[in-house]
Amino acid sequence: MTGVASALVLGFGFGWALHKAGLTRYDRIVNIYRLRDLTVLRFMLTALAVAAVAIEVGRALGWAGHLHVPPTAAAANLVGGVVFGVGMATAGYCPGTIVAEAGEGRLDAWLAGGAGLVVGALTFGLLQPTIMPVLRGATPTGRGTVADLLGASPWLVAVVFALAVALVLVLVRRVGRPSEPARTR
Amino acid sequence: MRPAILIALAFAVVAAPRSSTAQCSANASSCVSCHETQGLRPVLGDAQPWHVDHGFGDLCSACHGGAPGEEDQTRAHRGRREPLIAIEDACAGCHRDDAAARAAGYQAALAARPPEAPSPPPPRAPRVAGTSRPADPYLAALALALALALVVAVRRPRLAAAGPALAAAVRAPTWSPYAAGALLGAIVGTAAVALGRPLAASSAVDKLAAYLGRWWFADAPYYRYQMAPGITWQVWLVIGVLGGAFASARWSGQARWRWLPDAQWVPRFGPSRGRRLVVAFLGAVLVQVGAGIAGGCTSGLAISGGAVLAPAAFLFMAGMFAGGIPTAWLWYRRAP
Numbered sequence: 001m002t003g004v005a006s007a008l009v010l011g012f013g014f015g016w017a018l019h020k021a022g023l024t025r026y027d028r029i030v031n032i033y034r035l036r037d038l039t040v041l042r043f044m045l046t047a048l049a050v051a052a053v054a055i056e057v058g059r060a061l062g063w064a065g066h067l068h069v070p071p072t073a074a075a076a077n078l079v080g081g082v083v084f085g086v087g088m089a090t091a092g093y094c095p096g097t098i099v100a101e102a103g104e105g106r107l108d109a110w111l112a113g114g115a116g117l118v119v120g121a122l123t124f125g126l127l128q129p130t131i132m133p134v135l136r137g138a139t140p141t142g143r144g145t146v147a148d149l150l151g152a153s154p155w156l157v158a159v160v161f162a163l164a165v166a167l168v169l170v171l172v173r174r175v176g177r178p179s180e181p182a183r184t185r
Numbered sequence: 186m187r188p189a190i191l192i193a194l195a196f197a198v199v200a201a202p203r204s205s206t207a208q209c210s211a212n213a214s215s216c217v218s219c220h221e222t223q224g225l226r227p228v229l230g231d232a233q234p235w236h237v238d239h240g241f242g243d244l245c246s247a248c249h250g251g252a253p254g255e256e257d258q259t260r261a262h263r264g265r266r267e268p269l270i271a272i273e274d275a276c277a278g279c280h281r282d283d284a285a286a287r288a289a290g291y292q293a294a295l296a297a298r299p300p301e302a303p304s305p306p307p308p309r310a311p312r313v314a315g316t317s318r319p320a321d322p323y324l325a326a327l328a329l330a331l332a333l334a335l336v337v338a339v340r341r342p343r344l345a346a347a348g349p350a351l352a353a354a355v356r357a358p359t360w361s362p363y364a365a366g367a368l369l370g371a372i373v374g375t376a377a378v379a380l381g382r383p384l385a386a387s388s389a390v391d392k393l394a395a396y397l398g399r400w401w402f403a404d405a406p407y408y409r410y411q412m413a414p415g416i417t418w419q420v421w422l423v424i425g426v427l428g429g430a431f432a433s434a435r436w437s438g439q440a441r442w443r444w445l446p447d448a449q450w451v452p453r454f455g456p457s458r459g460r461r462l463v464v465a466f467l468g469a470v471l472v473q474v475g476a477g478i479a480g481g482c483t484s485g486l487a488i489s490g491g492a493v494l495a496p497a498a499f500l501f502m503a504g505m506f507a508g509g510i511p512t513a514w515l516w517y518r519r520a521p
Contacts, residue, residue, distance in 0.1 A: 003418050003421070004418075004421045006379070006418075007418045007420075007421035007422040007424075007425060008421055008422075008425040010372050010375065010376050010384065010422060011421065011422040012425040012426075012428050012432070013368060013371075013372045013425075014372055014384055014422070014425065014426050014429060014484070015428060015431075015432075015433070016368070016433045017365045017366070017368040017369040017372070018365075018369075019429070019434055019439075020359055020433055021360065021362050021365035021369075022362075024430060024434075025446065025447065026446030027446065027448040030449070030516075030517075031449075033506070033509035033512065034510075034513045034514070034517060035510075039362045042362035042363060043363075043365055043366040043369070044366065044483075044487065044488060045366070046362065046367055046370060047366040047367070047373060047492075048491045048492055049370065050366070050367045050369075050370025050373075050374065051369075051370040051373035051374040051377070051491075051492035052491075052494060054370065054373075054374025054375070054378070055377050055378055055492055055493060058374065058378030059378070063378050063379070064377070064378045064381075066381045067377055067381060068377065068381050068383050068493070069490070070480055070486055070495050070498065071480060072495060072497040072500070074500055076478055076479060076480065077479050077480065077486075077496075077500035077504065078479075078500050078501070078503065079478055079479070079504065080475045080477070080480065081475065081500065081502065081505045081508065082504045082505075082507050082508035083474055083478060083479075084472055084479060084483075084504065084508065085506060085507065085509030086471055086475075086512045087467075087468045087471025087473075087474075088468070088483075088509055089510075089512035089513040090464060090468035090471065090516065091464060091466075091468020091469055091472065092446065092450075092468070093465065093472055094386075094483040095386040095387040095389075095390055095472060095473060095483070095484070096384075096386035096423075096426060096482065096483060097483075099430070100427075100430035101430070102427060103426065103427040103428065103429070103430030103431035104431065104439060104440055105431075105434070105440050105443060106444075106446075108445070108446075108458075108461050108465045111462060112461070112462040112463070112465035112466040112469060113465055113469045115469070116465065116466040116468065116470045117390045117469050117470075118393070118394045119470050119473075120469060120470040120471065120473025120476075121387075121390050121391050121393075121394035121395075121473050121477065122394055122397060122401070122402070123473075123474050124391075124473065124474045124477030124478065125391075125398050125402065125407040125408055126405055126407070127474070128406075128407045128411075129406050129407060131478070132478070144496070145493055145495055146495075146496060146499075147494060149496065154494070157494055158494065161494060169363075
């Protein structure tokens with residue numbers, strides 16, 4: 001019950017943020033890969049920096065239980081990312097924005113997006129025993145974080161990361177603004 | 186009191202957490218959640234080759250039995266066999282052709298094992314389902330804030346009275362990406378701190394698609410041993426995303442049924458709905474396959490994983506751009 005409520009509340013905010021950032025727009029998603037509209041980058045990097053610091057604050061206050069750290073398997077993460085990027089730059093979708101686009105009333109997301117996700121999940125399910133042992137075996141795997149790898153304090157890493165993100169955002173603040181006319185080379 | 190306020194208050198009461206559930210069996214089996222993710226007696230990284238060989242998947246119960254859907258330690262260990270269930274049957278589940286040969290290797294290893302090698306007890310007691318987490322105040326504060334926002338938003342006709350700035354923010358068609366990103370960051374941080382969960386949209390798809398997978402591909406090892414269908418926390422999260430995007434679009438006057446993207450698509454690909462559906466379908470397939478390979482999507486791996494500074498997240502993002510930039514170039518190379 002509590003679990004369902006927390007999921008609905010957090011999901012509501014997630015969908016709200018996706019829509020308010022304009023990530024339910026095909027052109028906005030595709031143009032990050034044409035380096036013409038960096039809104040997606042600004043949105044994601046801000047979210048990363050805020051969340052990284054919030055998590056460290058939560059840990060320092062003793063509120064955090066166990067943190068979920070996704071397993072690292074370099075080859076699988078990279079290859080999966082490439083396939084994901086090809087699909088994202090083609091359709092203008094990622095799994096979360098398909099749902100948000102559906103909420104906005106987009107029929108292509110309801111029909112093609114929904115069907116594509118299910119077919120993609122089943123395709124992966126059938127391919128998994130063939131490809132995953134190869135990809136996971138190609139590079140070392142682990143469940144550490146960057147702080148574990150560096151042997152540094154997670155606090156330090158999170159703060160340095162947030163500052164680096166802020167610096168990047170400041171440096172690219174004039175690059176790829178959608179209000180600008182498209183740059184020509 | 187107006188019904189809308191009652192609804193919002195009821196929502197707040199329901200959403201205010203009393204006690205959190207354990208995070209075991211969020212996505213993977215509770216074996217992997219407790220042993221590996223929470224690190225209470227990890228085995229997949231150890232020197233035993235069979236664990237390393239099978240570490241690519243969530244295969245524990247195929248050989249060791251037990252109840253991988255249970256969150257409580259006692260119940261999850263019910264039916265567990267020490268050391269293994271029938272070895273040849275376990276191997277035959279995936280390796281149909283040479284199960285006997287593979288089983289022989291395990292039988293030899295077992296025979297060579299010292300007669301009394303009881304497994305050491307877990308170093309510390311796992312979290313018991315239903316115990317209160319110290320993070321509850323954090324979650325309660327967020328739930329109340331969102332409920333308050335909902336009260337204000339639902340009473341749209343009198344929004345102006347609640348504060349012109351807030352009304353303008355709710356009605357704005359878009360926010361600055363920094364503001365929207367900060368909201369998402371707060372949500373990701375809350376989910377991680379209070380619940381220990383990523384916001385994983387692709388995981389919800391996997392769980393729902395597994396209902397079909399179990400039915401159509403009953404013999405596929407992935408659906409026999411690993412991916413159990415279920416209405417998980419992530420599925421409810423995705424339902425919340427649908428509602429949040431609808432609310433944001435509705436209150437800014439952007440929610441309407443439409444077939445084609447609003448900009449850029451038609452000049453490049455034409456007004457055909459069929460073409461949009463085909464391209465969108467193929468793209469969505471690739472996106473979900475890629476998320477499966479990488480171990481998560483933009484929300485579950487890149488943002489939720491990047492927030493805890495997992496190397497996997499940054500490798501995934503590098504891959505996304507390595508795949509996406511050439512693809513976008515191919516689609517648009519002749520466009521002005």
